Structures are given as structure tokens and as C-alpha cells.
Amino acid sequence: MDIFSAFDGGSCGQLALNKAQVPFGNYFASEIKKHAIKVTQHNFPNTIQVGDITKINGKDPMFRNVGLLQGGSPCQDISNLKPGNNIYDEKSRLFFQFLKLKEQLNPEFFLLENVVGDKDSINIITDLLGVDPIRINSSLLSFQRRDRYYWTNIEGVTIPNDKGISFQDFKDLDEEYLDKFKVNKTPSREIMWGGKCPNVTYRDKINCITCKQDRWSNAGLVEYKDFCRYLTRRELELGQTLPLGYTDILSYNQASDIIGDGWTVDVIAHIYSFMK
Numbered sequence: 001m002d003i004f005s006a007f008d009g010g011s012c013g014q015l016a017l018n019k020a021q022v023p024f025g026n027y028f029a030s031e032i033k034k035h036a037i038k039v040t041q042h043n044f045p046n047t048i049q050v051g052d053i054t055k056i057n058g059k060d061p062m063f064r065n066v067g068l069l070q071g072g073s074p075c076q077d078i079s080n081l082k083p084g085n086n087i088y089d090e091k092s093r094l095f096f097q098f099l100k101l102k103e104q105l106n107p108e109f110f111l112l113e114n115v116v117g118d119k120d121s122i123n124i125i126t127d128l129l130g131v132d133p134i135r136i137n138s139s140l141l142s143f144q145r146r147d148r149y150y151w152t153n154i155e156g157v158t159i160p161n162d163k164g165i166s167f168q169d170f171k172d173l174d175e176e177y178l179d180k181f182k183v184n185k186t187p188s189r190e191i192m193w194g195g196k197c198p199n200v201t202y203r204d205k206i207n208c209i210t211c212k213q214d215r216w217s218n219a220g221l222v223e224y225k226d227f228c229r230y231l232t233r234r235e236l237e238l239g240q241t242l243p244l245g246y247t248d249i250l251s252y253n254q255a256s257d258i259i260g261d262g263w264t265v266d267v268i269a270h271i272y273s274f275m276k
Contacts, residue, residue: 002026004063004105006053006071006098009033010258011040013070014047015242016268022275025065030056035254036261042249053097058104066105068275071098072113072263099128109275111152113263125151134271136160138264139205143167144239146208146264150271160270166204171222172232181229183221197221199228206231209239211257241266 001024005013008029017024027044030053031037040047050056073095095114102110112129116122126132129151138146140162150157172178200206200220209231210218219239221228233252236259237244247255 001067001108002028002063002065004028004030004058004066004069004101004107006030006069006101007073007094008040009036009072009261009263010247011044011047012240012242012263012265013268014040014044015246015265016263016272019265019269020272020275022272024068028063028066030071033258033261035250036258039247039250039255039258043246053094053101056101058101063105066107068109068111069098069102069105069107070111073098095125102129109152109154111150111154111268111271113148113150113268116147116149122149134159136267136270138240138267141165141266141270142239142241142264143170143205144207144209144264145205148267150267152271154271154274155276157271157274160267167200167206167235168202168204170235170238172235178224178229178232181232182224182227183230199223206235206239209236209256210260212260240264 003013003017003024003026005011005027008031011029014027026048027046028048028050029040030050031040032052037049041049095112098112110129112125114122114125116135122133131151131153133149133151134157135147135149136159138144138148140160143165198207198217198220201223203220206220207217208219212218219231221230231239233247233255234244236256237246240259240262241264242259242262247258250258
């Protein structure tokens with residue numbers, strides 16, 4: 001069985017397949033971000049990059065053995081952070097490219113991920129894919145809150161049991177390492193950047209990791225000496241249940257972007273564990 005990964009990012013889906021011990025042949029990845037492709041090829045050099053999803057013909061003979069189509073189509077216009085936008089707007093309408101590929105490839109299995117957002121858009125996706133989504137929060141399998149919908153025809157998928165994983169058990173404490181992650185400004189410990197970014201210093205869970213982890217309610221800041229600090233690369237990787245060092249080939253900012261765009265690997269591996 002070959003895999004077609006739409007919006008592949010840093011190939012979290014490939015990590016999940018391996019973790020779930022799902023055997024596969026070719027792995028076709030559709031991605032346009034250069035640093036996403038860089039981290040994928042560094043970790044999985046046999047990945048076949050096929051480029052922009054809008055330019056792919058799923059009827060090409062090279063894709064004839066694709067048995068799984070996976071992807072997380074852009075969420076920006078579906079997110080509740082953009083009220084008034086919907087599935088037909090600029091970025092989120094790329095879902096229809098996923099739908100087109102599903103019809104062309106006719107794979108045995110498919111998986112689509114997206115945010116818990118605009119209800120009308122969610123209903124449109126559900127109607128067109130023909131399956132109800134499964135709602136899973138990454139907090140069940142990691143120390144990151146990441147509430148998402150997963151549409152799949154893999155039968156029997158259940159909500160994973162809560163492993164009770166706490167950020168406090170994984171928080172970095174090495175001061176020599178932490179000095180490089182101090183924020184550029186010096187918000188007081190009480191207001192934590194004007195109250196826009198949560199103080200996660202003593203919390204069991206951090207908020208959803210994004211490419212801008214210190215903005216609004218995303219991820220959070222940690223008290224450090226007389227400053228606050230960003231989450232370290234190690235903490236970001238662990239929050240998405242990535243292998244430690246997976247993004248080392250990238251700069252910190254590039255890694256933050258890719259990790260924020262990616263999947264929580266253990267959630268996808270849980271879903272794939274039901275694949276027969």
C-alpha cells in the first residue's frame with residue numbers, strides 16, 4: 001500500500017504510520033514549504049515530494065497503488081478566530097483539493113484533520129466525506145491542549161484513554177540551556193504579556209502549539225528568573241509527541257512553524273492502530 005499525504009508539513013503522518021506499525025510502500029508528500037520539506041527529507045530521505053496539491057492529477061499511474069490518503073487541510077478560515085470566514089475562503093478551500101484527490105485516487109482508507117471551528121464548514125466537510133468526525137483532544141496523549149476533528153473511514157476508532165501527562169514532568173530546568181529562550185521584552189510575571197499569553201509555568205497542560213507560540217492564548221510563556229521564556233525546542237517537540245531532535249536541522253523559528261502546523265503524532269498513531 002502506498003501513501004499520499006496532502007499538506008504533508010514535516011511528515012508527522014509518516015511518523016505515526018511507523019509508530020502504529022502500519023507497513024507501506026511509497027510515501028508521496030504534497031508540500032510547498034521549503035523548511036517543511038527539508039525536515040521531512042532529513043528524517044525520511046525516501047519520501048517522494050510531488051509539490052503543490054493544486055497541480056496534482058490523482059489519475060497519474062504513479063499513484064495507482066495509493067491505499068491511504070491523509071491530510072490536514074488549512075484551518076485559518078474555519079477557525080473561530082476568524083468569524084465570518086468559511087470553507088470557501090482563500091486557504092481553507094484547499095479542502096476541495098483533498099476531496100478531488102479522494103475521488104481520483106479512490107483509496108481504501110482516508111483521514112482528514114481540521115479544527116473544531118465554523119459549524120457550517122464542519123457540516124459541509126462531513127457531508128462531502130460521508131463520515132462523521134471523531135473529536136479528539138491531544139491533551140489525552142500529551143501535555144498540549146489541541147482539540148481537533150478527524151474524519152476517517154477506518155472502522156472502530158475510539159477516543160483514546162487519558163494518560164494524565166503533565167507538562168511539569170517534562171518542563172526544561174537547565175538554566176544554561178534556557179537562557180537562549182528568554183523573551184525579547186520583559187513582561188511582569190503577573191500580566192504575562194498584557195494578559196494575552198497564558199502563564200503555563202505551573203500548569204499540567206500548555207495551550208495549542210502554533211507557529212506563534214507567544215501570541216494570545218497559544219501555547220504560553222514560562223516564568224524564568226526575572227523574565228519569562230518561550231517554550232524550548234525540546235518542549236515543543238514533546239508537546240506534539242515528536243521524537244526529540246526531529247527538527248534539529250531547522251532554526252528555532254522554522255521548527256516552531258513546522259511543529260505548530262503539524263499533527264500530534266500519538267493521536268494519529270492511535271487512529272492508525274485500528275487500520276486492518
